[in-house]
Amino acid sequence: MVWAIEFDPAAARQFKKLDGSVQRQILKYFKKVESDPLSCGYWLEENLAGLRKYRIGDWRVVADIQREKITVLVVKVAHRSVVYG
Numbered sequence: 001m002v003w004a005i006e007f008d009p010a011a012a013r014q015f016k017k018l019d020g021s022v023q024r025q026i027l028k029y030f031k032k033v034e035s036d037p038l039s040c041g042y043w044l045e046e047n048l049a050g051l052r053k054y055r056i057g058d059w060r061v062v063a064d065i066q067r068e069k070i071t072v073l074v075v076k077v078a079h080r081s082v083v084y085g
Helices: 009-016 020-033
Strands: 004-007 051-056 059-066 071-079
Touching: 004 009, 009 020, 009 071, 020 051, 020 059
Parallel strands: 004 071
Antiparallel strands: 051 059, 059 071
């Protein structure tokens, strides 16, 4: 089963601002895990509870796993130094 990868409008804007090489790195990562996005990444806690974090180099992708729709909804893309702030 292949999961759909979708971007929230705000996350899409964040993604488009990234350098092309970083964009390719993130897309390559999700292509690799689209068959089972729960096999990697970590569940977040506290104010981001219920969301999943993916570490891709110095970048972090925060996503909402929508099991009923078989979709990974990316809600935030940012450098590791500012992603949780």
